[in-house]
Amino acid sequence: MIRVQREDFDVGAEIEALTRGKTGIGGVASFIGLMRDVAGGSAIRAMTLEHYPGMTERELERIETEAQRRWPLIASLVIHRYGRLEPGDRIVMVATASAHRAAAFEACEFLMDYLKTKAPFWKQEETPEGPRWVAAETSDDAAAARWTKEGGG
Amino acid sequence: MIRVQREDFDVGAEIEALTRGKTGIGGVASFIGLMRDVAGGSAIRAMTLEHYPGMTERELERIETEAQRRWPLIASLVIHRYGRLEPGDRIVMVATASAHRAAAFEACEFLMDYLKTKAPFWKQEETPEGPRWVAAETSDDAAAARWTKEGGG
Amino acid sequence: MRLLYFAHLRDKIGIAEERLDPPPGVADVAALIEWLKGRGPKFAAALANPKALRVAVNQTYVGWQHPVTPGDEVAIFPPVTGG
């Protein structure tokens, strides 16, 4: 399941809803991205996440489908927020459930790596020097590329 | 922080407590181990986790210290339950928080792998054929061994 | 054709969305970008570095040889920074 929303989410409730009644699940890996108060040496007061409505949902669904194709997932979830966020706020959550932990961990990392390089979101930070668009990280491209090399789990 | 307890835990509340006020955290990786209703081809009604009080805490602390030495963690948490559990019940939770996601993911996997092979817990399952002690998995030894080969993050 | 610009590309161009009818010779993404650059100095500056551009046609990432047709939704944006 994927969701793109302005509102915050409840991590415990989301994992509970994802796994409830599915007693074949042995492990749930999850990742929560939080807004940091520093970036590139500047203090960040807040940031605004812009996205491309329509394409965002399509890309997240495509990435989730790919993860389900590569690993034996019993359940998966991607939630990504947009709008204005402050330090400590939750930005993104990915959770993957499988019978065994290796598949859950790998699929969770895969989803985060692909989301970072493919989901059409852009961050604008509010710094003491004014607003600043965040530049893409080459380390994110490298992280995503390893899944192409390995050819999947 | 490590905890060994009979009671269940609240995943969302634990992550919230672990990260609150630490606005340098960019990502939290977590893993939750759940009790499955099948194992080795048998339906499992329940299981009882026995442990070695005293040594369990020492081993978990040792493993957590090692993870903090290898990766730049801002916070970490290991909770492991003991006693009687039923399918769908939470068994274990590991959470690792860092500025960036790669360190959080790696440390979380490391903690789970080491916990599986070093923390003195033993599972006895209630099967239709009677109680059965779970045998150790060689795949768990292999998973833990990769951290020795790689020499850390 | 519906054109969408996002993030700092939109800031530089000064437009978020527009409807355009490129001439018939503009048949793929590369030609469209070239044609847009000829529309004024803001477009020329914003679209100067092709490596810093990502293009989606009908909400799917495409390469520069991908065809564009009058009914398409074409989005041009910088590399993404979500997650």
Next chain:
Amino acid sequence: MRLLYFAHLRDKIGIAEERLDPPPGVADVAALIEWLKGRGPKFAAALANPKALRVAVNQTYVGWQHPVTPGDEVAIFPPVTGG
């Protein structure tokens, strides 16, 4: 010396914990296991396969050459299955 047995080892031996005074010649883990095996058929059966045994002295994993002394807490158990 305080001896502890866990999981199916405890079930086989029939004892969870005992206090023992091994003879002075029993100076390391290997000698202790050998001496315990001589205490009866249940011990001999439970401790027959050294590869299936893990040993902790004073709550720390040790190898078979690790010394044991009268004040130690020695735990013998099968490979762990937590997580």
